Amino acid sequence: QGGQQRWPDYRGNELESLWLEGSAEPGWPTMLVSARARFTNLISGCRARLDSESEGAAEWIRAAFHDMATHNVNGDGLGGLDRSLLYELDRPENAGGSLAQAMKDLSVITRYISGADIIALGVVHSVVECGGLLIPFRGRRIDATEAGPKGVPEVTQTLEEHTEKFRKQGFNKTEMIELVACGHTLGGVGANDFPEIVSGDVDRVSRPRHINFDSTSRKFDNAVVTEYLKGTTKNILVVHPNATIVSDKRIFESDGNRTMETLADEKIFQTRCRDLFEKMINTVPKDVELTDVFAPIKAKVGRSYLTFNQTMGLHTEIRFLTKNENRRVTLKWEDRASGGQVHSAAPFDVSETLHSATAKQFGITPIHYWFNPTIDPTTSISRFWFEVDEGTGGQPDLYDNGGAGFPIAQDKVIWARDLSYYAPDRFSDHWWSFTVAIRNDAGAISNVSANVEVFIADEKLNFVKSTVALERDTNLTTVAGFDFYTFRPTEKVNDRMFFDVAATIGGETVTEEYLNNYWVTVFNKGT
Numbered sequence: 001q002g003g004q005q006r007w008p009d010y011r012g013n014e015l016e017s018l019w020l021e022g023s024a025e026p027g028w029p030t031m032l033v034s035a036r037a038r039f040t041n042l043i044s045g046c047r048a049r050l051d052s053e054s055e056g057a058a059e060w061i062r063a064a065f066h067d068m069a070t071h072n073v074n075g076d077g078l079g080g081l082d083r084s085l086l087y088e089l090d091r092p093e094n095a096g097g098s099l100a101q102a103m104k105d106l107s108v109i110t111r112y113i114s115g116a117d118i119i120a121l122g123v124v125h126s127v128v129e130c131g132g133l134l135i136p137f138r139g140r141r142i143d144a145t146e147a148g149p150k151g152v153p154e155v156t157q158t159l160e161e162h163t164e165k166f167r168k169q170g171f172n173k174t175e176m177i178e179l180v181a182c183g184h185t186l187g188g189v190g191a192n193d194f195p196e197i198v199s200g201d202v203d204r205v206s207r208p209r210h211i212n213f214d215s216t217s218r219k220f221d222n223a224v225v226t227e228y229l230k231g232t233t234k235n236i237l238v239v240h241p242n243a244t245i246v247s248d249k250r251i252f253e254s255d256g257n258r259t260m261e262t263l264a265d266e267k268i269f270q271t272r273c274r275d276l277f278e279k280m281i282n283t284v285p286k287d288v289e290l291t292d293v294f295a296p297i298k299a300k301v302g303r304s305y306l307t308f309n310q311t312m313g314l315h316t317e318i319r320f321l322t323k324n325e326n327r328r329v330t331l332k333w334e335d336r337a338s339g340g341q342v343h344s345a346a347p348f349d350v351s352e353t354l355h356s357a358t359a360k361q362f363g364i365t366p367i368h369y370w371f372n373p374t375i376d377p378t379t380s381i382s383r384f385w386f387e388v389d390e391g392t393g394g395q396p397d398l399y400d401n402g403g404a405g406f407p408i409a410q411d412k413v414i415w416a417r418d419l420s421y422y423a424p425d426r427f428s429d430h431w432w433s434f435t436v437a438i439r440n441d442a443g444a445i446s447n448v449s450a451n452v453e454v455f456i457a458d459e460k461l462n463f464v465k466s467t468v469a470l471e472r473d474t475n476l477t478t479v480a481g482f483d484f485y486t487f488r489p490t491e492k493v494n495d496r497m498f499f500d501v502a503a504t505i506g507g508e509t510v511t512e513e514y515l516n517n518y519w520v521t522v523f524n525k526g527t
């Protein structure tokens with residue numbers, strides 16, 4: 001990634017935003033994009049879940065460990081952080097409902113972002129939200145499509161079994177102690193998931209009992225180590241009266257407490273946890289090639305596409321990393337038809353990304369400038385760029401994709417975003433309607449169809465793909481040489497979906513790619 005934007009690179013761009021801002025589509029001021037898309041809200045400030053005493057951050061770190069734990073360094077190199085946990089939840093080694101919940105939280109996948117990358121990001125965000133160091137992040141993990149081998153350690157196993165399991169995952173004896181201490185600084189053991197370890201409390205059915213590993217369970221710190229060394233620990237995996245269950249004790253004291261004594265230095269604890277968690281999230285199947293370490297992109301142009309309502313429009317945005325009251329951002333674009341005439345527009349909205357612990361680590365505040373200018377459909381648009389005056393008196397900066405401008409590949413198939421709508425109504429499973437405008441003066445129009453990917457939020461936590469034909473929408477009369485076509489997804493859409501639209505126009509196939517229901521702004525039409 002290297003702090004440079006590649007264009008268009010949906011995968012790299014979305015992942016950078018998810019890493020830096022906690023959302024692949026940060027900031028767009030519509031209802032759908034708010035809480036659900038910003039998955040880091042769930043762990044903001046290392047908070048506990050509303051319905052239990054457990055923290056999302058702890059559950060996410062545990063989920064990452066359980067997902068990674070199937071790696072086998074000297075077998076076929078398979079397993080590792082690959083989201084195979086999704087298919088392994090019914091194994092005893094993955095006991096408890098909290099891993100299933102974590103997998104739900106960590107499923108903000110898009111067409112281009114894998115669930116495994118999000119699980120890795122879950123660790124990065126959890127540690128910084130809870131006060132630890134920023135773990136360097138690399139992307140491009142690949143999701144498994146089925147269960148992997150077994151490999152997660154269980155409390156009742158012996159030290160030798162544990163040592164062997166960690167060795168297979170790629171961690172030596174010292175690293176095993178460190179990784180367990182780092183993992184067990186947040187959260188604890190719950191009566192819900194492990195009734196054989198923590199007895200339930202009938203008075204607290206709605207908030208089941210949870211015994212934390214240390215007295216600062218919502219802080220990523222070394223209290224788990226110091227309390228163990230002082231003998232004041234309440235860590236149930238150290239002090240449980242049943243000697244088979246005290247797996248943390250067996251591991252912590254396995255080298256005569258040497259490693260634990262080293263970790264009693266908070267600085268060392270933090271750097272070792274950062275390094276070992278980095279190793280954990282980068283333990284991937286051997287064919288996966290990770291990217292370079294991410295750095296914030298200085299000026300980043302977001303998803304850009306033409307829109308059509310009564311006329312043509314351009315949806316685009318540019319993000320900077322610092323606030324500057326004096327900054328003036330101007331969108332410029334060039335005619336397609338009249339050979340180079342330039343137009344300009346000011347942003348209609350400016351939005352900051354608040355509460356990103358990752359951005360805070362860099363001392364930056366991502367800030368988005370949003371544009372949706374009207375474009376004359378007769379002269380249209382070929383490319384756009386941004387001029388930015390920081391108010392310092394010098395020449396404005398130019399963000400123009402290395403001189404070429406950001407190209408508009410085609411202007412014949414355009415999403416009529418503001419004619420598309422969401423209409424929750426109890427009589428219909430298909431609440432969404434999508435309309436597309438197609439230029440009718442470039443030849444006969446046929447084969448108008450959409451590739452649709454609907455995210456199934458309940459059990460599957462993956463996309464279901466289908467192809468749908470679009471019908472000419474005769475309720476909408478032709479505007480400025482554009483006819484309207486409409487489709488409704490065949491799957492029930494109660495979460496995100498992505499789609500491409502293709503049409504044959506005058507014998508040529510024209511495609512508009514990667515549109516998204518987040519951006520639909522019209523609700524309740526026709527109910």
Ligand code: HEM
Binds near residue numbers: 058062194
């Ligand atoms: C021998 C190795 C390990 C054993 C036997 C073990 C066992 C357990 C058990 C029984 C729980 C309680 C889970 C619940 O109540 O839902 C737990 C929680 C947890 N474990 Fe481990 N663990 C081990 C290693 C690790 C490692 C290496 C990590 C991370 C790097 C980790 C991270 C966590 C976290 C964060 C929690 C708290 C979850 C919560 O509060 O919801 N564990 N562990």
